[in-house]
Amino acid sequence: MLQLKNDESRYGVVAQLFHWTIVVLIIVQFTLANRADALPLGSAKIAVLAQHKSFGITILSLALLRLIWRWLNPVPAEPLDIPRWQRIAARVSHIGLYALLLVTPVVGWLMSSARNFPVSWFGLVTLPDFIEPNRPAYEFLHETHELLAQTLFWLALLHVAAALKHHFIDKDNVLRRMLPVKLKQDRP
Ligand code: HEM
Ligand code: HEM
Structure with a gap:
């Protein structure tokens, strides 16, 4: 049976679809x-950047919808046998990832304006322009966009490493519960 919503032990199909699509x-x-x-500067570059902007706005919209869905659903509880510092690290890194999924595209949008x-x-x-054309603002926003994208890259890499550690070293359900597969029984 397809389970749309999250429950205490796993993410539902909708949260999984949001996660993997993003x-x-x-x-x-x-x-x-x-x-x-x-x-080089020219029409080919502008065409690729136009796609980059469109995909970026799609990410921004999906991240907003995903947060609304998350707010309407119980979030699965963190497994109890995970040390406290790891539970805090998971929470902080998830907040960081959500923040970057919202702020990076917004800064890209403002930079383009x-x-x-x-x-x-x-x-x-x-889309509307929320700021006037302005060279110094463009330069500042460009630097910020690049820095945010790099932070997103490294934080996502750390997040992937944590997911793989749970799966292959701790052999728990943390990765499984974000996948459409059966959960492992914790204790026989
Ligand atoms: C999560 C979403 C996004 C990510 C991860 C991302 C990432 C990046 C990265 C890595 C670069 C190259 C940085 C550089 O060396 O210049 C870049 C450039 C750029 N991004 Fe994004 N971006 C996102 C969303 C957006 C959005 C929504 C827009 C605009 C609506 C945008 C507009 C641009 C533009 C115009 C550049 C080229 C800047 C220039 O060279 O003048 N980005 N982006
Ligand atoms: C761009 C890359 C990624 C981003 C931005 C991202 C973002 C996130 C966010 C924000 C959450 C929190 C979900 C919530 O509670 O609402 C999450 C959970 C999760 N992600 Fe990712 N993720 C990425 C890539 C990956 C990859 C490649 C894997 C697997 C190797 C992965 C595995 C997981 C798992 C297992 C969870 C659930 C963690 C838990 O149950 O506490 N993620 N991800």
Whole structure:
């Protein structure tokens, strides 16, 4: 039976879909940013950046919907046999990841407005500009966008390492409960 909502012991299908869709989009997003970085100024670079902006706005929207869904659902309890410091580290890193999933695209959006390049979502909707074109603001926002993206990259890597440690070393249910698979019985 498909379980849509979370329960005490695992994430439901909707939370899992949000999690893994955003993971794929973040990989696409870094790939597009690197591709744009390698291109000289010109129409090809602008086209790749337009895709980067559209995927970035998609990530922002999905992260907002995901947080609303999370708020409507019980979040699975942290396994009790995990040391306190690890439970705190998990909570802090999840808050950090959510914050970066929201702030990085917002800063990208403001940066584009400051550069006088309005943001369009796949050519279908043009988003409003919340700041006027302004060169120093663009430079500051560009630096900030890059720093936030790097922080997201390293924090996500740490998060993946923790998930793999739970699965392969501690052999617990932490990774399984974010996947559509059966949970292992803790105690026979
Ligand atoms: C989670 C979402 C996002 C991530 C992880 C991300 C990541 C990155 C990275 C790694 C770069 C390369 C940094 C550099 O060396 O310049 C970049 C550049 C850029 N990003 Fe994003 N980005 C995101 C969302 C957005 C959004 C929503 C927009 C605009 C609506 C945006 C606009 C840009 C632009 C215009 C550049 C090129 C800046 C320039 O060279 O002038 N990004 N992004
Ligand atoms: C861009 C990459 C990623 C981001 C931004 C991300 C973000 C998050 C966030 C925000 C949560 C907290 C969920 C909640 O309680 O609402 C979470 C949970 C989780 N993530 Fe990721 N994640 C990423 C990649 C991965 C990968 C690649 C794996 C697996 C190797 C993974 C495994 C997990 C697991 C197992 C949980 C549940 C942790 C628990 O039960 O406390 N994540 N992720």
